[in-house]
Amino acid sequence: MSGPSTFVPKSAIGRWFESRLPIMGLVHSSFIAFPVPRNLNYMWTFGAILAFMLIAQIITGVVLAMHYVPSATTAFQSISHIMRDVNYGWLMRYMHTNGASLFFLACYIHIFRGLYYGSFKPPRELLWIIGVIIYFLMAATAFLGYVLPWGAMSFAGATVITNLVTAIPFVGTGIAHWLWGGFAVGGPTVNRFFSLHYLLPFIIAAFVGLHVWALHVTGQNNPDGVEVQNVDRDTVPFTPYATMKDIFAVSVWLILYAWLIFFIPNYLLDADNYNIANPLVTPAHVVPEWYLLPFYAILRAIPNKLMGVVALFASIAILAFVPWLDRNPVKSAKYRPAFRFFFWVFVVICVLLGWIGSQEPGDAMTLVARILTVGYFGFFLVIMPILSFAEKTRPIPASIADAVLAKKPVPAE
Amino acid sequence: MIRFDTKALAAAAFALALAGGSALAQETAEQPKPPRESWSFGGTFGTYDKAQLQRGFQVYKEVCSNCHALSIPFRTLGQPGGPQFSEDQVKALAASYQVTNEEPNDKGEIFKRPGTPADIIPRPEAYPNDQAAAAAFGKAPPDMNLLAKARKWERGFPWFVFDALPGLQYQEMGADYIHAIVTGYTHPDDPQWNLYYPGHKIAMPQPITDGAVEYTDGTPKTVDSYSRDVAAFLSWAAEPNLNERRRIGLGAMIFLFVLAGLLYATKKKVWESAH
Numbered sequence: 001m002s003g004p005s006t007f008v009p010k011s012a013i014g015r016w017f018e019s020r021l022p023i024m025g026l027v028h029s030s031f032i033a034f035p036v037p038r039n040l041n042y043m044w045t046f047g048a049i050l051a052f053m054l055i056a057q058i059i060t061g062v063v064l065a066m067h068y069v070p071s072a073t074t075a076f077q078s079i080s081h082i083m084r085d086v087n088y089g090w091l092m093r094y095m096h097t098n099g100a101s102l103f104f105l106a107c108y109i110h111i112f113r114g115l116y117y118g119s120f121k122p123p124r125e126l127l128w129i130i131g132v133i134i135y136f137l138m139a140a141t142a143f144l145g146y147v148l149p150w151g152a153m154s155f156a157g158a159t160v161i162t163n164l165v166t167a168i169p170f171v172g173t174g175i176a177h178w179l180w181g182g183f184a185v186g187g188p189t190v191n192r193f194f195s196l197h198y199l200l201p202f203i204i205a206a207f208v209g210l211h212v213w214a215l216h217v218t219g220q221n222n223p224d225g226v227e228v229q230n231v232d233r234d235t236v237p238f239t240p241y242a243t244m245k246d247i248f249a250v251s252v253w254l255i256l257y258a259w260l261i262f263f264i265p266n267y268l269l270d271a272d273n274y275n276i277a278n279p280l281v282t283p284a285h286v287v288p289e290w291y292l293l294p295f296y297a298i299l300r301a302i303p304n305k306l307m308g309v310v311a312l313f314a315s316i317a318i319l320a321f322v323p324w325l326d327r328n329p330v331k332s333a334k335y336r337p338a339f340r341f342f343f344w345v346f347v348v349i350c351v352l353l354g355w356i357g358s359q360e361p362g363d364a365m366t367l368v369a370r371i372l373t374v375g376y377f378g379f380f381l382v383i384m385p386i387l388s389f390a391e392k393t394r395p396i397p398a399s400i401a402d403a404v405l406a407k408k409p410v411p412a413e
Numbered sequence: 414m415i416r417f418d419t420k421a422l423a424a425a426a427f428a429l430a431l432a433g434g435s436a437l438a439q440e441t442a443e444q445p446k447p448p449r450e451s452w453s454f455g456g457t458f459g460t461y462d463k464a465q466l467q468r469g470f471q472v473y474k475e476v477c478s479n480c481h482a483l484s485i486p487f488r489t490l491g492q493p494g495g496p497q498f499s500e501d502q503v504k505a506l507a508a509s510y511q512v513t514n515e516e517p518n519d520k521g522e523i524f525k526r527p528g529t530p531a532d533i534i535p536r537p538e539a540y541p542n543d544q545a546a547a548a549a550f551g552k553a554p555p556d557m558n559l560l561a562k563a564r565k566w567e568r569g570f571p572w573f574v575f576d577a578l579p580g581l582q583y584q585e586m587g588a589d590y591i592h593a594i595v596t597g598y599t600h601p602d603d604p605q606w607n608l609y610y611p612g613h614k615i616a617m618p619q620p621i622t623d624g625a626v627e628y629t630d631g632t633p634k635t636v637d638s639y640s641r642d643v644a645a646f647l648s649w650a651a652e653p654n655l656n657e658r659r660r661i662g663l664g665a666m667i668f669l670f671v672l673a674g675l676l677y678a679t680k681k682k683v684w685e686s687a688h
């Protein structure tokens with residue numbers, strides 16, 4: 001969709017520059033002239049929201065890092081110092097911690113959008129896989145970041161998760177010691193986690209670059225799931241149409257963000273993390289942040305530790321195979337009644353898994369968690385392949401323009 | 414042909430979750446949750462009540478500070494949005510404590526000196542470290558600087574959803590907990606039994622009784638008002654920027670709503686030509 005740019009700068013300096021480094025042409029073709037399907041709904045604004053959240057996390061994170069001191073004896077106090085004494089430190093910290101939650105919320109909406117409208121299907125498989133990699137890196141970044149304030153839950157979380165590697169036969173314990181920098185989670189662990197937590201967001205940013213690049217080769221999918229056939233009839237230019245819509249959506253998202261930061265900043269935070277980490281005292285109830293709860297439930301649902309770890313990683317990795325599990329040529333769930341039904345079942349399963357992940361494990365809970373885990377994997381491994389050929393789909397519109405016109409009364413010319 | 418009914422499915426899921434939530438609530442009936450009190454700093458725009466924070470500090474200083482540390486600098490007691498003691502009061506207060514100087518003197522001796530507003534309030538003299546306190550009580554009294562943010566309990570579905578909504582939001586659990594603990598010694602024959610402490614066996618003996626602190630402003634000298642005042646004070650100690658945060662938040666909200674409205678109008682105008 002974006003071939004060699006036809007962009008010609010107006011000024012002589014611009015033309016001189018452009019013939020040596022065509023960066024303005026790149027920006028022009030990607031964010032100005034880029035053709036956008038005219039039937040996109042607000043689900044397509046979450047990419048822009050995610051870009052905004054990544055930048056917000058990096059800026060607030062860099063400011064926090066100027067005052068944060070990573071070690072077992074200083075980490076907790078330095079966060080307290082940021083909250084009390086640094087000018088607007090409380091604001092930076094509440095933005096960063098609540099920002100992580102909103103980043104994940106936007107990411108989940110973005111992923112479910114992709115599943116619903118079949119955005120992972122050809123020709124967008126690579127675009128989708130890059131997204132799965134970004135999600136995985138985000139989860140790793142958030143886990144590392146959560147350890148940094150060195151509260152009781154930081155310590156418990158770091159211990160539970162790093163202990164997972166001990167499930168690996170023969171070398172597991174050795175790897176755990178190597179990760180910890182000692183014989184247990186401690187000062188060296190926070191220090192290296194800080195280093196990695198600072199590093200990963202920039203790797204995420206690099207993958208976001210690839211993600212956008214791939215997007216601009218294939219073009220965007222759309223709610224009707226039919227490809228662009230005629231650029232004039234089916235699309236509008238990115239600027240001003242998508243730009244304005246995205247900016248508006250970000251402003252609405254900011255209202256939600258501001259509500260969290262200024263009015264309920266501790267709603268999503270675990271109270272136990274305001275107690276300093278103490279290796280001798282484990283919190284009564286160890287739980288991860290809400291956005292990792294479904295995976296925690298899957299981990300605990302499996303009786304064997306090693307298999308639990310395998311299931312945990314498989315539950316994310318399986319997303320990468322979706323383009324080959326769902327081979328139904330009709331993309332959008334709008335025209336797939338059976339898929340649509342199972343999609344919503346899947347959403348409910350994910351929410352219930354999240355709820356189970358937040359509860360104390362017990363016999364009844366474990367049983368429900370197992371049933372839901374089977375349902376989670378069943379959606380990908382059974383429902384998707386079967387519906388690939390067994391589903392009676394509805395007729396899809398001939399083109400995007402037809403889909404738009406079908407909805408609206410034809411305007412008088 | 415099976416009809417797939419998404420709405421019925423959603424309703425079923427909701428009913429299931431509701432049933433799960435109430436089953437859980439029943440399970441824990443014998444461990445009552447701290448009652449929800451009304452606080453000047455509750456709600457969406459509540460702010461701390463300066464007079465109450467000053468009384469709360471008095472309770473902390475005369476009673477709780479015998480066992481609990483409160484690691485905040487003296488100077489913060491004079492900051493706006495807090496108890497806001499005058500500069501002279503803060504100086505006099507700090508000077509009434511002996512603090513250990515960080516650096517040794519030029520003879521290499523560690524020495525004590527009167528405190529200054531920049532110093533952190535020293536630990537209780539009787540218990541120079543957590544081990545000493547734990548040896549005396551069986552468990553060390555927690556530092557009170559973040560206590561009001563460090564205690565929450567499960568609210569269960571659907572309450573936890575309401576707790577996030579404008580007008581209904583619940584951010585004062587810590588204050589409710591402290592108030593409940595201090596007033597929760599309901600077995601007069603067992604001074605270590607507390608209605609609200611998880612498991613009921615608490616290492617803290619009943620810390621305060623009616624009339625223990627002399628209020629000068631006519632506030633009733635009861636355990637109930639002591640516990641409210643000290644809970645409010647500790648909420649401030651844990652979240653000293655609340656007043657400022659809400660003030661800025663209100664401005665940010667107004668700005669964002671106007672901005673979003675203008676952007677929506679612009680977006681609509683731009684898109685008109687596309688259809």
Ligand code: HEM
Pocket residue numbers: 054057058059060061062064065068079093096097100103138141142143144145146147148149197198200201202204273
């Ligand atoms: C992908 C983007 C990022 C995510 C998802 C993320 C997530 C998190 C999370 C969940 C925490 C724990 C917060 C807490 O409980 O207090 C945290 C803390 C922290 N992060 Fe990040 N972060 C990101 C980017 C960054 C960047 C780019 C930096 C620095 C350059 C950074 C620096 C910090 C610091 C210093 C802390 C400790 C301060 C604190 O706990 O509030 N983060 N991060």
